[in-house]
């Protein structure tokens with residue numbers, strides 16, 4: 001699968017937290033130019049996978065190679081070529097946007113002047129130039145999220161990991177980010193995108209990987225997944241089918257019954 005070079009490979013990746021076996025042997029090769037939509041139910045292990053790939057979680061089994069290097073043995077220079085937009089970023093609240101973005105840029109190995117210039121330009125592109133020197137603690141949720149996204153890509157990474165990146169963004173910003181991703185991929189970048197927003201995943205991904213019960217339960221283009229599951233519907237329908245979730249109406253009814261303290265005996 002894929003025309004470009006292999007940028008990421010997971011071989012028999014396993015992970016457990018105590019007795020909780022989260023990943024049960026993930027095998028996945030990702031090629032340049034792919035936009036992987038990495039989906040799965042709550043608690044499936046999506047964020048855990050991303051954190052392992054980023055070197056933020058240790059104690060996993062199996063082998064991970066990024067740009068051909070085993071991340072356990074690598075000297076971490078590969079990290080300069082990867083970007084990460086985490087689901088819950090520990091952002092340095094007391095720094096200004098300029099200070100934070102410049103700091104992150106420097107961590108990724110770009111010089112201070114370049115980082116600061118890119119920070120200013122990125123903030124201006126998102127119409128946030130007037131708060132460039134304001135503390136992040138004063139920002140709205142969406143403004144913060146934009147800074148987190150900028151901080152994940154300021155160093156021009158080749159492989160970008162995004163974990164629910166559109167959280168809190170307004171409709172206009174969502175359109176910009178979707179287009180930015182598309183253009184980055186056209187220019188040879190690779191994207192690993194984890195999200196629950198199925199219509200976005202359906203639109204932007206050229207390969208969808210579904211994680212369920214610690215394993216890959218489906219892997220292919222949206223069209224391939226549709227064909228394999230004999231479904232005409234949306235990715236959401238396929239997701240529900242593959243995760244064995246078809247009783248949502250019963251669950252909803254039960255929840256409403258409990259809320260209204262009705263006859264429901266559950």
Ligand SMILES: Nc1ncnc2c1ncn2[C@@H]1O[C@H](COP(=O)(O)OP(=O)(O)OP(=O)(O)O)[C@@H](O)[C@H]1O
Pocket residue numbers: 017020022040041042043044045046047048049
């Ligand atoms: N540091 C940790 N210590 C203990 N258990 C953890 C830790 N991190 C994750 N887990 C557990 O691993 C499982 C997978 O969590 P993870 O956050 O990777 O799931 P996810 O697929 O990203 O879920 P969601 O869709 O809810 O974000 C969960 O059962 C979670 O409780």
